[in-house]
Amino acid sequence: MAQQGKAKSLKDLNEIRSLIKKHKKNDFLFAATGMFVIASLTITLIILFLDLIIDGYPKFNLDFFSNYPSRRAARAGILSAWIGSSLVLLVTFFVAVPLGIAAGVYLEEYAKKNWFADLIEINVSNLAGVPSIIYGLLALGLFVYTFDLGQSILTAGLTLALLMLPIVIVSTREAIRAIPIHIREAAFAVGATRWHVVLHHVIPYAYGGILTGVIIGMARAIGETAPVITIGALTFIAFLPPSPIMPEVPFINFEWLDSGFTVLPIQMFNWISRPQHAFHINAAATGAVIIILTALMNGAAIKLRYNVRKKIKW
Amino acid sequence: MQDLVISPGLAKNFRRNFVEQIIEVGLLLSAVVAVFITSAIVYILVVEAIPFFQHVSLYDFLTDTVWTPNYSIKHYGIMALVSGTLTTTIIALIVAVPLGTITAIYLSEFASHKTRETIKPILELLVGVPTVVFGYFALMLVTPLIQKIYPDLTTFNMLGPGIVMGIMIVPYIASVSEDAMRAVPMAMREGAYAMGATRFQTAIRVIAPAATSGIVASYILAVSRAVGETMIVAIAAGQQPNFTFNPVESAATITAYIVSVALGDLEHGTVGYQSIFAAGLTLLIMTLFLNILGHWTRKKFSERY
Numbered sequence: 001m002a003q004q005g006k007a008k009s010l011k012d013l014n015e016i017r018s019l020i021k022k023h024k025k026n027d028f029l030f031a032a033t034g035m036f037v038i039a040s041l042t043i044t045l046i047i048l049f050l051d052l053i054i055d056g057y058p059k060f061n062l063d064f065f066s067n068y069p070s071r072r073a074a075r076a077g078i079l080s081a082w083i084g085s086s087l088v089l090l091v092t093f094f095v096a097v098p099l100g101i102a103a104g105v106y107l108e109e110y111a112k113k114n115w116f117a118d119l120i121e122i123n124v125s126n127l128a129g130v131p132s133i134i135y136g137l138l139a140l141g142l143f144v145y146t147f148d149l150g151q152s153i154l155t156a157g158l159t160l161a162l163l164m165l166p167i168v169i170v171s172t173r174e175a176i177r178a179i180p181i182h183i184r185e186a187a188f189a190v191g192a193t194r195w196h197v198v199l200h201h202v203i204p205y206a207y208g209g210i211l212t213g214v215i216i217g218m219a220r221a222i223g224e225t226a227p228v229i230t231i232g233a234l235t236f237i238a239f240l241p242p243s244p245i246m247p248e249v250p251f252i253n254f255e256w257l258d259s260g261f262t263v264l265p266i267q268m269f270n271w272i273s274r275p276q277h278a279f280h281i282n283a284a285a286t287g288a289v290i291i292i293l294t295a296l297m298n299g300a301a302i303k304l305r306y307n308v309r310k311k312i313k314w
Numbered sequence: 315m316q317d318l319v320i321s322p323g324l325a326k327n328f329r330r331n332f333v334e335q336i337i338e339v340g341l342l343l344s345a346v347v348a349v350f351i352t353s354a355i356v357y358i359l360v361v362e363a364i365p366f367f368q369h370v371s372l373y374d375f376l377t378d379t380v381w382t383p384n385y386s387i388k389h390y391g392i393m394a395l396v397s398g399t400l401t402t403t404i405i406a407l408i409v410a411v412p413l414g415t416i417t418a419i420y421l422s423e424f425a426s427h428k429t430r431e432t433i434k435p436i437l438e439l440l441v442g443v444p445t446v447v448f449g450y451f452a453l454m455l456v457t458p459l460i461q462k463i464y465p466d467l468t469t470f471n472m473l474g475p476g477i478v479m480g481i482m483i484v485p486y487i488a489s490v491s492e493d494a495m496r497a498v499p500m501a502m503r504e505g506a507y508a509m510g511a512t513r514f515q516t517a518i519r520v521i522a523p524a525a526t527s528g529i530v531a532s533y534i535l536a537v538s539r540a541v542g543e544t545m546i547v548a549i550a551a552g553q554q555p556n557f558t559f560n561p562v563e564s565a566a567t568i569t570a571y572i573v574s575v576a577l578g579d580l581e582h583g584t585v586g587y588q589s590i591f592a593a594g595l596t597l598l599i600m601t602l603f604l605n606i607l608g609h610w611t612r613k614k615f616s617e618r619y
Binding site: 023024026027030031033034035037038041042044045047048051052055098099100102103105106107110111119120123124125126127129130131132133134135136137138140141142145146162165166169193194195216219220222223224225226229230231232265268269272273280283284287290291294295297298299302 | 330333334337338340341342344345346347348349351352354355358359361362413416417419420421424425433435436437438439440442443444445446447448449450451453454455481484512513514515517535538541542543544545548549569572573576577582590591594597598601602605609
């Protein structure tokens, strides 16, 4: 009997051991799968980069940046595209950043908890989920035809500003929410008004977080294609908008806002759509320019956020 | 207010309060812009789509399976575009759901703090890649690769862009799911470990069920992204409306159709021009429904620990 009992418990023990072994193996297999998946995603990202850079390599010279698009692929460049992109982003920046920060400050520092604040909140989170092409349709109906702004730099800048707005609002709010209440109370206690508190304390403390959101938003605006196509941006532009800076008084002019334009992603799209292989090289080179710009900006934003998190000592 | 003899101190206060009021109104107006944009989107889409629906009956719009606005016999059956949208979305999900979920579980339950801090920025960079670049990737790299395995594949097809779209939405699923899993309290993990469970058993039997609402919400948000994605499909799936669910055929999605019309020169006020607003309205309703569903899932089923 005792012999039998011992044999049984030994058998049980072996079973338990093999069970543990099996589960440990599963654990290991999953960890390996996880690492494999993440490695594949990273490799995909690297291939994407390298593919564009290798394909576009023949075009990486100064001529590519200083030539207009051309019917001949070898002579075509992205001069009008990068200048167009810069000017459009200038408009986007000056519209979306002040509006977004103001809206974020209002929601965090001023709004009382009522249905109206809820309504604004629901709208902001909802806008972040609307596909970008819908913004393009909005801009086509509203800016191009209702306000009669035409297919201009101003229209494109405003459209991208609408797209960027939720990003700026959300990051402003998150940055402000992280500031402890006693900072505000200390300022109120010495007689500061609400606006003083916001201007001298809240915004300076939230600055890093807000800047992160702004950079991420701008990086997204650079690569955004669909809404700009929808408002009817031209794909073949062989002229430059009037210069925003003049040599004589008043030094700044705003005629460029009204000018036709193209942007980098549209130029790339246009070249991809052509059947000749030579244009695909141009497309790859343009893609490389876009992806390097956006990767640099996103990288800066990630680094900045990391620094801000490390620096915070309340 | 009877007599405005104000002491210097009060006058300063008065001016100060007035400035404060102005600033508050200014900030309020900025916040109201968000409400204005939403209303404007709905207003523009509806107003431009109404003349279209006077021309094409809603019944035909929803049941016809041919979309030929440029032919002499015009058909406006949105299903020809919805089929393309659904097919590419489903392919994207087949790629993204397993990859995204595995990434999320690995990051939340297996990876060390240091690994997590290295991988998350990589995923963010992947989110930051412009979709036009992903489109190039689908057309020039992924489709030719698939053609090596399956030579009958046409240059424009839904398989290649679908797969690339899947890669694009992996980070969305991974980050939202990971947040949900990390929100599960440590005590639940410790309980499972104390009972002798491995990390994998804990993740699958304890953490994932506890975080179901967040994980499902991440899938729904991913669907919403895929449905609204434009440039990848416009570049690599062809822009010809085609009522098919066959991934190796070319087809247009709702978004790709809007792009193809915007690239041509349609007169303002024609039915063809208005058709993009009807298509846009369909798209908005689809994504709005998904976003609300995702939001609701997260709220409704999220358990409070």
